[in-house]
Amino acid sequence: MSTSPQGKIFELLQVYNRSRENIRLLVGMSSMADYEKVGFIDAWQEEMAAYFERYGYCFACNRLLDRCSCEEPLNPSVRHTA
Numbered sequence: 354m355s356t357s358p359q360g361k362i363f364e365l366l367q368v369y370n371r372s373r374e375n376i377r378l379l380v381g382m383s384s385m386a387d388y389e390k391v392g393f394i395d396a397w398q399e400e401m402a403a404y405f406e407r408y409g410y411c412f413a414c415n416r417l418l419d420r421c422s423c424e425e426p427l428n429p430s431v432r433h434t435a
């Protein structure tokens with residue numbers, strides 16, 4: 354039994370939704386300052402982008418990386434520095 358590529362993105366999105374809910378609860382319970390929350394969520398998004406990429410999907414558009422047409426595909430290894 355093999356998982357179709359279409360099936361895989363649903364799995365990834367389920368993981369993403371569950372993870373997002375956890376992060377939301379964590380951030381909601383924490384006493385972090387807003388700028389800390391932003392940094393925390395940014396780091397989590399980078400992790401999610403890396404997770405999607407590992408399975409061959411673009412985190413931004415949820416397409417297979419070869420079909421991704423994002424102008425600036427999310428790349429966790431490239432950090433936006435000022």
Ligand SMILES: [Zn+2]
Pocket residue numbers: 411412413414415416421422423426
């Ligand atoms: Zn994309």
